[in-house]
Amino acid sequence: MTHLDIELQRLKAETIKMWTLVNLQLNKGKISLLKLDKDLAREVILSERRVNAFELKLDRDCENIFALFNPVAVDLRFVLAVLKINNNLERTGDIVEGIAKFVLNVDHTFDKQVLELTRAVEMYLAANNMMETVLEAFDKEDTSLARTVFQQDELVDEINVNANKIVAEYIRSHPDNVEEALYLLSIIRKLERVGDQAKNMAEEIIFYIEAKVLKHRSKVEKSK
Amino acid sequence: MYKIESKNVDFFYGTSQALKNINIAIMQNTVTALIGPSGCGKSTYLRLFNRMNDLIGNTKLNGQILIDGDDIYTKGVNVDSLRKNVGMVFQKPNPFPKTIFENVAYGLRVNGVTDKKIIEERVETSIKQVVLWDEVKDKLKKSAFELSGGQQQRLCIARALAIQPSVILMDEPTSALDPISTSKVEELIYELKTKYTIVIVTHNMQQAGRVSDTTAFFYLGELVEYDNTKTIFTNPKIERTQNYITGRFG
Numbered sequence: 001m002t003h004l005d006i007e008l009q010r011l012k013a014e015t016i017k018m019w020t021l022v023n024l025q026l027n028k029g030k031i032s033l034l035k036l037d038k039d040l041a042r043e044v045i046l047s048e049r050r051v052n053a054f055e056l057k058l059d060r061d062c063e064n065i066f067a068l069f070n071p072v073a074v075d076l077r078f079v080l081a082v083l084k085i086n087n088n089l090e091r092t093g094d095i096v097e098g099i100a101k102f103v104l105n106v107d108h109t110f111d112k113q114v115l116e117l118t119r120a121v122e123m124y125l126a127a128n129n130m131m132e133t134v135l136e137a138f139d140k141e142d143t144s145l146a147r148t149v150f151q152q153d154e155l156v157d158e159i160n161v162n163a164n165k166i167v168a169e170y171i172r173s174h175p176d177n178v179e180e181a182l183y184l185l186s187i188i189r190k191l192e193r194v195g196d197q198a199k200n201m202a203e204e205i206i207f208y209i210e211a212k213v214l215k216h217r218s219k220v221e222k223s224k
Numbered sequence: 225m226y227k228i229e230s231k232n233v234d235f236f237y238g239t240s241q242a243l244k245n246i247n248i249a250i251m252q253n254t255v256t257a258l259i260g261p262s263g264c265g266k267s268t269y270l271r272l273f274n275r276m277n278d279l280i281g282n283t284k285l286n287g288q289i290l291i292d293g294d295d296i297y298t299k300g301v302n303v304d305s306l307r308k309n310v311g312m313v314f315q316k317p318n319p320f321p322k323t324i325f326e327n328v329a330y331g332l333r334v335n336g337v338t339d340k341k342i343i344e345e346r347v348e349t350s351i352k353q354v355v356l357w358d359e360v361k362d363k364l365k366k367s368a369f370e371l372s373g374g375q376q377q378r379l380c381i382a383r384a385l386a387i388q389p390s391v392i393l394m395d396e397p398t399s400a401l402d403p404i405s406t407s408k409v410e411e412l413i414y415e416l417k418t419k420y421t422i423v424i425v426t427h428n429m430q431q432a433g434r435v436s437d438t439t440a441f442f443y444l445g446e447l448v449e450y451d452n453t454k455t456i457f458t459n460p461k462i463e464r465t466q467n468y469i470t471g472r473f474g
Contacts, residue, residue, distance in 0.1 A: 003410075003435075064458060067454070067457040068433040068434060068454065069433065070433070
């Protein structure tokens with residue numbers, strides 16, 4: 001293994017550590033939301049600092065590799081992909097922190113009815129699954145696995161699109177629960193963004209391994 | 225303690241001052257790259273560490289060069305012992321007109337080693353250290369000139385390693401080599417630093433970035449900046465350094 005190979009392996013290992021942390025945060029966010037566990041929500045908010053620290057470190061590591069090794073071809077694409085994935089992961093961390101902050105502001109668990117109607121839990125599970133899938137795809141360098149995320153994102157988008165109407169209807173029939181309903185709508189929006197982040201990361205993995213740019217292409221084209 | 229130190233070093237070729245007040249401290253088991261435009265004094269500085277400049281007439285040194293805390297320019301220093309401890313590899317591979325085996329064994333014999341078994345062991349160890357053994361083990365009695373340029377250069381490094389130095393000086397060791405041989409020598413430098421302290425002059429800034437821990441930028445005989453290589457190539461403190469490494473001059 002060359003010196004550069006060693007550095008690239010280190011970079012990959014650090015990225016996976018950060019990714020694992022963010023996925024854990026996402027999972028804790030879900031549990032804190034469903035059980036209204038404010039302590040867990042506080043834990044998520046506190047742990048966000050670690051995510052930020054990882055972001056700074058990975059940025060620096062990528063900068064050093066560019067400066068010292070002038071990587072080309074697949075190595076260049078890998079470092080470029082990690083730079084972007086780093087950004088995606090940090091944003092996902094921010095989103096989860098936002099969800100945890102909502103949990104701190106809510107007074108009681110969400111009404112089961114509105115959760116079921118909006119399919120919010122299903123959406124959260126889908127977002128979780130997308131993040132796990134893309135991490136596995138990154139670790140195993142499996143572009144077929146990465147591509148499955150585009151289909152999963154359709155479910156997330158569908159739930160998001162339908163949420164407005166469903167929540168509006170719920171508010172009309174449960175005017176005392178307006179605040180709660182609006183929080184839930186915000187959380188759904190955030191989960192839709194998590195889906196987008198996962199999708200972006202899948203695109204970066206495909207770029208790094210296959211040198212294909214999938215940005216701004218249709219979902220059908222991406223799945224091929 | 226530092227492995228190599230230069231303190232307030234000035235160096236003159238006759239009346240012409242080639243080095244001005246150089247202060248550098250090099251840690252053990254590191255690779256230090258000396259970079260700078262042609263004529264800046266980096267090779268002159270390198271040659272101070274094994275007193276090769278003594279061979280040039282009418283030169284003068286002020287200041288101190290310390291290796292393991294001892295000033296190597298003090299009266300009474302055994303220059304042969306110094307050059308055994310501080311090996312050198314040059315730009316153009318310069319194997320002796322001897323067999324591959326004898327190229328590496330020669331230094332041992334000249335230093336009084338006569339035991340055949342020890343010589344054979346040290347030759348094999350040295351050639352293995354430079355990752356050349358598999359390529360030459362079946363032709364040790366062949367002339368070194370039959371090897372490719374990259375192999376010859378690795379043989380020259382093995383020759384330097386055989387007499388067990390603690391410091392290796394390299395003056396543009398890959399500038400005459402093809403990219404693959406260059407890559408092999410660079411990987412070798414990365415491996416060797418676990419056991420040796422290496423100082424390398426290079427015109428190739430990307431090489432300096434790839435192989436070195438610290439980098440010293442020279443300009444017109446002065447040390448402009450000396451720092452961790454990462455810092456030099458990501459955020460140098462001196463504008464002149466930045467201009468040089470970005471190719472804006474030199």
